[in-house]
Amino acid sequence: MLLRSALLAALVLLPGGIAVAGDAAAGRRKAVACQACHGLDGVSKLPDAPNLSGQVEPYLVKALGEFRDGTRKNEVMSVAAKDLTDSDIADLAAYYSAIQIEVIPPS
Template sequence: MKITFALAAAGACLIGFFPMVAEAADARAGRQKITTCQACHGLDGLSKNPEAPNLAGQIQGYLVKALTEYKSGARQNETMNIVAKDLSEQDMADIAAYYSSIQVDVLPP
């Protein structure tokens, strides 16, 4: 019973942390919308720029939350604030769906 309560509490925390992702998020549409993103984050979500993080395989809700915060100014990054300001909620959901859909294989060193 304690385990069930702990799992339910953890799930509630995650739901509160990540905003609801648009139900109609479309990874294919997101692929078409990343022309600006791919300059820093790569078409495949693997950044060649040491200043930009890899986005491939990232959690979709986290990406939407980050983009929303860049757009509002709650999260500060000179480049991302400019890029995100023109994104609609649907654009953010689609882009997040695309990058989160990329499978990442991690191999031990």
């Protein structure tokens, strides 16, 4: 948690000008469109879709921005992200990064 706070404090803006700070409540509402693949809880529902819960916010902002501008390519995500605003991206990143995950090591 301390590392996440330090990252957010250090990265006010990412390359491309997308602000990192978003509204997690707004992101939850927007995540309804993502739930078929990534789940509303951020746990993937498809084998080729990554889990989003617990990812750090700057990474999610960067990845969505890259899908939107075409520098990162994926057939589904390139279409899904093309109409996202900077605010949408920040909100989705805030929501998915705020989901708490539990890591259970193998016994």
